[in-house]
Amino acid sequence: MAQAFASNHSFRLSVKSLEHNVDPNVIHARVQELGRSITRLSGLEHATFNFFTQAKRPVPSLGKAPVPTAEPSLYGALQVEAPLGKFRAVLRCVGDWLDRTKQNNLFAVEIPPAHTITLTTNQAKVLAQLLTLGESLLPPQPLYLAQAEGYINTFGEITPAARANLLLTRHRVGLSGDEAQDLNARAMGPFKTLAEKYQHFRKELLACKQEINLDEDFWQVMHDKAVTMSLPEADAQFLKAERLHTLRAEADRARQQAEATADAERQRQRQQQQRLLDYRNTFEALVVDTLNLHNAGPEPDTFHQEVMARLSAADFSRGRLTQGREFYRLSPQEADAQEKSVLNELYLLSGLL
Incomplete structure (x- = not known):
């Protein structure tokens, strides 16, 4: 399963079933369930997955468990690469899954630059040791930065609740206040608040003069800009709806003015x-x-x-x-x-x- 990391800001978790006396279809269903559970976590909709059949043949998939075909391969293992900031969330999700299935598995965690931890267990309490040990090996700055970026991608800025969680992370990994502040600024980029992102995005939307353009190539460009500036999808859609409302109101006013002008001319x-x-x-x-x-x-x-x-x-x-x-x-x-x-x-x- 070893392969190069896509980013130094990510970790890799592999889970392989060691149950030899369990129906292969049951193992396959449990692996798929784990994959779906991880992808439902916030910020992991596009996590990179590899699913392995019980014959150890990799089947790549991005962001979701593959849909079975007419002759489905039976999975016996999976591997997920996710941001370092999601390490705790992913391990807790796996722990909940293990607590439900009670299935004996081999767990392997790979942490950059070259740390690998393996553990065999069917108990969530034992798996918690992997979480504790893994967090002690995570590089402090990439871990903190990945967590800050995750909050910003979700909320558009570092909210008070996110700041409180980042403070706990900062103390846990041993970063100074200045280091954390620098990483927060780096994660936010050129826009320091969600309000600044709103102002910039609204200004860009002014280039759209007709309602139909928001459903064509123009909106695709704006959507890409929203992703680049870490403006959450819900906020981008809100601003789109706001611009649509403005355009429709302007069109109604123009129509009413034209009708009033025409009526006045007819009266004259x-x-x-x-x-x-x-x-x-x-x-x-x-x-x-x-x-x-x-x-x-x-x-x-x-x-x-x-x-x-x-x-x-x-x-x-x-x-x-x-x-x-x-x-x-x-x-x-x-x-x-x-x-x-x-x-x-x-x-x-x-x-x-």
């Missing part, structure tokens, strides 16, 4: 059309009341000129004309267009009188 046009119609009626009444259409000129242009000249000549008519234009708030071009339209119709009508 309706009012404008009504003003034009009212002025047209007023001008028509003024012309009919004031002028003798029988004396109209022979040509439309002459007719227009004569009518406007007569209206302008009389103070009363000129006042009504000016008052109508101002009352209906028409531009000179708008008033002129309505007047010409009315006069054209009156000209045609005058030829029938």
